[in-house]
Amino acid sequence: MEVITRVAAMQELCLHLKRSGKSIGLVPTMGYLHEGHLSLIRAARGENDIVVMSNFVNPLQFGPKEDFATYPRDPERDNRLAEAAGVDYVFAPSGAEMYPEGYSTFVEVKGDIAEKMCGRSRPGHFRGVTTVVLKLFLITQPDRAYFGQKDAQQAVIIKKMVADLNIPVRIVTCPIIREADGLALSSRNTYLSPEERKQALALPRALSAGKEMILKGETDPRRVRQEILRVLESSPGIRVDYVEVVGGEDLAELGELKGRVLLAAAVYVGKTRLIDNIDLEVRPCTAPC
Amino acid sequence: MEVITRVAAMQELCLHLKRSGKSIGLVPTMGYLHEGHLSLIRAARGENDIVVMSNFVNPLQFGPKEDFATYPRDPERDNRLAEAAGVDYVFAPSGAEMYPEGYSTFVEVKGDIAEKMCGRSRPGHFRGVTTVVLKLFLITQPDRAYFGQKDAQQAVIIKKMVADLNIPVRIVTCPIIREADGLALSSRNTYLSPEERKQALALPRALSAGKEMILKGETDPRRVRQEILRVLESSPGIRVDYVEVVGGEDLAELGELKGRVLLAAAVYVGKTRLIDNIDLEVRPCTAPC
Structure with missing residues (x-):
């Protein structure tokens, strides 16, 4: 398994893999992996030649009073777990690599599906999600991308973006993984x-x-x-x-x-x-x- | 030369061409071709295995009081000129094909470059441009895309979108073509x-x-x-x-x-x-x- 931190290197590699006929499965994560993430990786492993996992705590999807700074991080443990579950490449860019000085392009799904529920409680959250997910798609060129059903509204919005923008990727949602007592993993x-x-x-x-x-x-x-x-x-x-x-x-x-x-x-x-x-x-x- | 009207057919073809190692040059147009467009096609013809010209009067980039309904159209003449200039595929979708009922995803470059000049006079215009251009990029998978320097602000905004979203395409701008007396072709x-x-x-x-x-x-x-x-x-x-x-x-x-x-x-x-x-x-x- 290889860890790649640069956008250009990750994109060049994925474009090369696609040209040589390989299928790519992308598992976008914010790290601090649990069994939910690992179930996505295993699903991707079963369906694609190459599995890319992104590990990026996306500042754009956190509100100013939310937990971006304190969001749990443990990239070394993440890399061990990812490798064991079958990831080929971890894409772990810095914030400045993804959003250089002067960054100003945003993708937004408008309307009810993005404004209700978490969209109402977290203004700007889904705009941050769709923007980073589109960037990850363009960088890693996946045939399939894997999302947890735990973020059900996110999955609906991403599917809408994919359909509207004609992104050539299939969105796969995987079931919620729970602790023995029922709490959803997070x-x-x-x-x-x-x-x-x-x-x-x-x-x-x-x-x-x-x-x-x-x-x-x-x-x-x-x-x-x-x-x-x-x-x-x-x-x-x-x-x-x-x-x-x-x-x-x-x-x-x-x-x-x-x-x-x-x-x-x-x-x-x-x-x-x-x-x-x-x-x-x-x-x-x-x-x- | 082939004229394709369906998004799915155009995308499938272009993904197939890319997998077989062909480079693709895209010339996005709203049709009613003049020498300016033809100079873009010739530039694309010189640098790519396959030249795709899109011909789509994009409703999203016209304001409610602007000239969408009366914008000049002559697709048959366009196809003759395109073929003579070396286009391999014309992509000419309907409005409903590009923006089906319930369409709701938009891409926007924020900030000064999009708000001044034509951005001030034509609110929503550049959002319409960036949204359709991203869709065309995702449908036709170009290595290079050709834009006229006549729309100088548009070219600056599209380059910004491409850089920000990590779109793997090179934007080529071509000089303004003028009538003998100096009027820019339009x-x-x-x-x-x-x-x-x-x-x-x-x-x-x-x-x-x-x-x-x-x-x-x-x-x-x-x-x-x-x-x-x-x-x-x-x-x-x-x-x-x-x-x-x-x-x-x-x-x-x-x-x-x-x-x-x-x-x-x-x-x-x-x-x-x-x-x-x-x-x-x-x-x-x-x-x-």
């Missing part, structure tokens, strides 16, 4: 005190309660949302940022639950903001009742 | 009445007067700008939109004239908006005075 879980770590379980518990309602036949998205909210608001240490029950493809408001449905929530546990979601396919019941 | 010249056609000559005449001052030793950009303005304002039928004397690389304000300098102006002749410019390299005089 590099930010490291911020939680032992007490907060326990309180955080209300998030997957609330979403599961919503899913249970749907499995029992509830078809009104507002009732499901109310149930998720009820569980969260009755849980100590939890402050709700948002709860949404929306279409899984386009995050649209639903009159009734059918097709692909996303139950998504963001909460604060102490000062730590956590997101989680469950997506499921809701089909009309065809069995005799 | 598809919009067709809007001019015979009377306006004569009045329009004030535009190249004013810029030439500015250039003459510099060649005679003037180093103050404000005096050169005043001279260009004076010629334009004393010319019948001309309404000035802007006159700028700025750095040729970055359109920056100059304290004194040195290095690459751009003299640029936009005027209305009747209802027709025309732009023109002269760029020159100003070197300190080393001869004994």
Whole structure:
């Protein structure tokens, strides 16, 4: 495995690999790898000749009061884990390499899918995400790029950007990986005190309660949302940022639950903001009742 | 020569050509070809295995009160001229093919270079340009793309986008082609009445007067700008939109004239908006005075 820090070197290598007929899988990360990232790497390893993992804490997707400075970093451990999981090249540029002095070009998906949910709580976040992801695509020229379903809204927005801009890449989303007790893996879980770590379980518990309602036949998205909210608001240490029950493809408001449905929530546990979601396919019941 | 109207077909073909080791030159146009376009095609023909010309009147770069509906179109003549000049593939998509229902992704170069000059007169114009040009780059995968120096600000902004987003394409700008009497070629010249056609000559005449001052030793950009303005304002039928004397690389304000300098102006002749410019390299005089 090789670690590359320069944009020009990474791009030249990938253009050369493409010309020689190799397929490239890209796993974009902000490092501090956990099993979620490793599942993306393994998926990429199974489908591509070459696996590139980017490791870049992207300043553009953090708000001025957010945790860019304190975001956890451990590039040496990341490199060991990446190599063991089958990465061929780690692309780990500096901030100045990605955004030189005078940088001023931005890519933005406009409209409801980018303005609601995390878009409302984190203004500018998705503009930072789409801009860096487009740059990473142009630098590493992937055939396929792998994103976690944990960032469900991000995946929807990136798919929209790819379709709108005609980017020749296939976006693959991989399922959320959870701890044994249900908490979704996140590099930010490291911020939680032992007490907060326990309180955080209300998030997957609330979403599961919503899913249970749907499995029992509830078809009104507002009732499901109310149930998720009820569980969260009755849980100590939890402050709700948002709860949404929306279409899984386009995050649209639903009159009734059918097709692909996303139950998504963001909460604060102490000062730590956590997101989680469950997506499921809701089909009309065809069995005799 | 082949005419392709579908994004997917054009992209598939270009990805295939790239994989088989061919270099691609792209000449983006809005059609209604004149010698300016043909000079771009000939430049592309000399440097690439495959020449793709796009012919697309991009609605996104026209303001609501601008001339999208009346912009001159003659695709059959364009195809004949393109073929004769050496184009291999014309990419001529419909509006709905480039911007399907619900399209919502935009690329924007922010800051002074996009806000002044034509950016001030035509809000949203350059966002439309950068968005369509990025799409065309992603669809046709060019090694080199050819733009006319007539749209000097556009060329500066596209070079900035290419550098910022790490797009693996070389931007080639080609000199302005003029009629025998000095008027810069433009598809919009067709809007001019015979009377306006004569009045329009004030535009190249004013810029030439500015250039003459510099060649005679003037180093103050404000005096050169005043001279260009004076010629334009004393010319019948001309309404000035802007006159700028700025750095040729970055359109920056100059304290004194040195290095690459751009003299640029936009005027209305009747209802027709025309732009023109002269760029020159100003070197300190080393001869004994």
